[in-house]
Amino acid sequence: MVMRVSGLASGMDIDDIVSKLMTAQRVPLDKLYQKKTYTEWQRDDYRTINTALSELDRLISDGIGRQASFIKKTVSVSNPNAVSIKNVNSTTDFSGTIEVKELATAATMVSTEKVMDVTNATKFAGQTITIKAINKDGTFDKVKDKDGNIVDKVFTYEVKSDDTLDSIISKINAESGVTAFFDEKSGRFSITAKNTGKAVSEHEIALSSSGDFFTKLKMSATSTEAATADLKNDSGIVVGKAGTVGENAEVVYNGLTIERSSNTFRINGAEFTLKEKTTGPVTFSSTADVDSIFDTVKKFVDSYNGLIATISSKTSEKKNSSYPPLTDEQKKEMTEDQVKKWEEQARKGTLRRDSNLTSLLTKMRTSLYTQVEGTSLGTLDKIGITTTKNYLEGGKLEIDEEKLKAAIAEDPNAIYELFMQDGDPKEGKQGIARRLRAELSAGMKTISEKAGSASSVNSSFTLGKLLNEYDKKIDSFNDRLTALETRYYKQFTAMETAINKANSQSASLSSYFSS
Template identity: 25%
Template sequence: MGLSAAGMASGLDIAGMTQQLVAAERKPKADRIETQQKQVNVSLSAYGQVKSSISSMQSMLEKFGKDEAFNGQKATSDNSDYVAVKATAKAKNGSYTINVEQMAQSHKLMGKELFSGDPEASLGSGEMVIKVGDKSMTLNITEDNDDLSSIVDAINNAEDNPGLTATVINTGEEGGSKIVFSTTETGVENTIEIDTSAMTGQLASLAYSADMPEAERKVDEMQAAQDARIKIDNFTTVTSSNNTFEDVIEGVTLDLKKLTGTSGTDNPETDDVDVKSVKITIESDEKSTKDSLKSFVDSYNSLMGTIDKLTGFDADKDPDDPNRAGALNGDSLTRSVTTQMRNLLNEPIEINGKLYQMSDFGISIQRDGTLELEEDSDKLDDIISENFAVIGQFFAQEDSGFLAKADKLLDSFTDKTDGSLSVKEETLKERQKSLDDDMTELNKRMVAYEDRTYKQFLAMDEAIGQMNNQLSSMMSLMMSFE
């Protein structure tokens, strides 16, 4: 409320006195709320840091699982310009020679007749049935869409398009353009057939099937549909409808780029190619496993470092130093994260009837709870090489592997619905809102208190004014008797 500077009768600073009384009344209550707000905000921030660190570790564990980080296989090609290769954890160590004898091709047709590009030109009407492999669509051409552009658009935009594209080629010849049909996928199973038996006009000339006599065709086959074909170790021949071969060799994907060379076939296209075959090699990706072990140790130590900083207590610091104790010093929930993770690290995992622990793979637990990876690089390489298959199972074994157990444990803290850290955060946020409401209510009460106090001072000022007037009157009366 607006306050006047001073009492008119008393000369007192009513506004100042009111504000001082309000401030004195408000301060202890506001200080208590603000202290609690600060404590809640600090705790909320600290829990957020712990939760963020745990979530980061979970993301890393999830990525490890997807990337098969501890049991990955490495595939290399001695000439990836011809054959590129990838391997999953299912791949077995070995080497193979690959001959690329044939690349997969899409089917392409071109109509022999020239079609006018004039939008007013009518090219025919009726039903055109187009098949690609075992899929088909039926186009109903009427006078509303019988020009060249509309027909091509109708084919390309059809919801049931079986997998082909129609294109207009301007040949430069008098009379217009030609239509080209191309399948979107390769392989002999994706062969085009066009039935125009129910059509009239020029469009009827687009009929095509592999069974049609050559003399009756008015459509040229620009490119035959063709499967890719490779020979493995110069012995086993395998085909694919596209240029990617998956699991022909278990766990291996071959991506063909171009034909390898041949000898004595009188085909200059391949006889003149120097690269006659491509060698691919599959082996254990021990470097990736080593890098993953390092990343795991670093991530875990980072989490422990965050928790130690937030829960720590430094007795050497001055008792008044705000950094003497961490924001979560003495917090049982945060200690629970540390305790349960340490227990999990010490928990053995059974693989093929034998129990293994982290220490078997060069990871040791230090007295301060952090992890240390074998520092001798050669010794660590030997450990990984000797235990490669076991390391992969130890970490990635479904349900019973370390990654699955750790993710389940950490999820009990970070789950959005019932994770203990998430529940704690929600409780603090509710407390935060309650304190904000308390401050709002205090401010309302102080406004009312200020108004009431000011009115009381005004009443006092008015009473003093009346007393002064009465005193003045009495003094005047007394002076009149002299």
Template identity: 25%
Template sequence: MVGITGIGSGMDIDAMVSALVTAERAPKESQLATLEKATTTRITSIGSLKSAISTFQTALGELTEANKFQGRTATASKADYFSVKADTTAGVGSYDIQVKQLAAGSKVALAAVAPVNGEPATFGGGTLTVSIGAGDSFAVAIDSNNNTLAGVRDAINKAGAEKGVSATIINDEQGARLVLTSTKMGDGADISVATVADAAGATGNTALSTLDFSAPAKPTDPTITDPPAPTSPSAARMITRAQDAEISVDGFVVKSASNTVDSAIEGVTLDLKAATPEGEAANVAVSLDTAGVKGSIEKFVEAYNKLIGIINSETKVTPIGEGKTPVTGALVGDATARGLLSTIRNELVNVQGDGAIRALADLGITTQRDGTLKSDTAKLDKAVANNFSEIATLFAGENGLATRLDSKLKPYTETGGILEQRNKSMTETIDKIDKQREDLTRRITALQERLYKQFNAMDTLVGQLTNTSNSLLASLENLPWAAGNKD
């Protein structure tokens, strides 16, 4: 119906209907837009508040448990020889460490295999068993599919992967030979190879027993060279004997089948890298992790200030000039924000205990005019150095500040908590606004149609009346007594 102009009356019906519809729609649309903007802003503000609380809770998590204050740091005076770390069971102290030797795995070179009559060596069929010390071994079957040196290498690599054994081929003046390497360390974990021929298996030009190797016993006489020299240039030989790591801790000898030594000093793990020079030692110092605790306290202050900053900005009223409406935060007058702020501040000023550290102020942490915290680094350092155990009492444990604060904050951030319920309620408000807009659109459409019908009916009536009037006037003008009629 839009676009129809009053034919009978000459009135602009479109403009009249549009003006009436706009007058009806505008107030409600403005109301809904204002509510939507305010609600959306509050949703954003509540989201920022929840994020800041979560960050603060993460910082509190580093201070809630007493064992967080039992951390240890360990340092080595010579990091080239080993690295060190300590857990909470390590005793505070200093230790002199000498690394006599590193743990090593076995490495052997099997006998050289020369070509036969110009043809590459091939082996008879059978079984090849690789042993790593006395209690660990694996076997590979040798047949026509893998009876070359490369085939044996591949079979060992496939079967020995889980055992930590790998094979490669080296070519020297004597021919080609397999070199086997084991990652298993410790005394006695030497590689041996035993073969059993199978007469019904593959045929070859070289006996499978050529690959046999028996690890020689470790000599008891320290003057004897170990590993022993090969009996001939082409013979199998031990390149590296598997051995334990050996260290000295304050003069006491400790052995380990691994270069990671965690049994020498309680709570301390050494990762050995190289042997120390003869007669030299590296020092290991184990101390309380005061730097870690100080860092956790600084994170606490930083996260708290972020939270307070968001609360301040969202609840602040900012004047912008005389006679002008001030800028207000989205949570001005909000009971949730007020309650949260009050709860946190009450816990901060709660003094407990009777020692030297009873409140944050004893750590040099004080409240500023805007509600944020300020940390006196020098005073905090002194408190950490002199009253370390009392700091744990202040923050951790059932009645500690961090524990109490975390308990007070959980109702706000937990699933189904205060902030989630607030967000759900505001989201529902947005949904209702959309529904009201749809209802408004239907109502305005119906109004528009009704107005067009009424105006068009009026226009038709005016047209009819005009036509009747014109007809009467014409008839009257034709009457004998009409003025100017000469008939």
């Protein structure tokens, strides 16, 4: 380590002199830092473009790329209090009549009389409870027993010593096909099947236990038995039946009498929900939900235009050579606002005339303008979407709202085919959105190879490798500067030592003469 002398002998400010000498030597290093900073800006701007490409791709996937976006319908029902109808996946409009003769009901079971002393569940510890309940279609799931025989699947639970009636009921409600409830005030237990409708065979609900759990609760063994068992009040007088069997909904659909196990069911892609019985037919009809479909298409157009504007502005933006990236020393001499304004100018032109981006723009436009063979519409202008007349806008799209809404009302599925037809791209049969997504995907891949992503390591993409090279050069240059600074101080130290020695000799000589 070289000891630094600070000009005591010479009277010179050595540190200041060396600092000024090093400032001149650091100019090439500052230029390296500036090149690195500009490359980082370029990398970040590429990534911003890639994010925009990804957002458009996702918007297509979630919007015009889904048939569900084009089959949205407004359904008119003459008696919405009795029946509600919504479209699920019908691609065509539908209409007709439906008359509700009977609603689907769930099987129920209640205690035949008041239950005494069952809240203390410890007496049932060790008992195994089993409950069998119907599925939505009125059948039972099948499983193999330990002997390999095919049997009905049942809910099974062994009562624990620390169980309470509430914990047993919670277990039943969570895992079986029924809902159980005990009313302490009336002293009655009830069970209702979660699924409505009539069992295809046997009973909707069947109860059993290895002990007297359900006997203590005064429950029948099945919903069929409960429907015939007497329900007694606290005085022992019969007041009705202790249950009901499940019943199917019965409707007359377009003149045909049909049954369904649930009050909610689908016919030809439409979902019907029965609410009450009717005294006659309820009419219904559907039309395309024009406004909703229009909004989906408009979102795509707006996003596409935003992307076009972003890429066009970045590729045409001129670099401002009067504003190079600031060094750390320069930033220290400026206010935060001054640095911000400077860097707004310095960051310009990072993607000017980028061949990958300009090529992507051309391919995107081609994807939109080329006719889609094999579709009834063929081109976007048939649905009122054209390019703006202002060529300076870089091929942005504009919508004739009236024409687009008319096309949607006439045949929304044809618009979906125009966007998403799956055909041979070489024969021009691939839909506009499919073509565009392919170009977006290729563009994102190219940009990722050049600029990577936030999680990428520098060695995996082109600009990252360049940044690594800058780091190596900067490290090497810093080593040289450190060596040079050390040499300067050695030289000045030698000078100071020489001056100090000369001064000592001079003082010594003077002492001889003075004596």
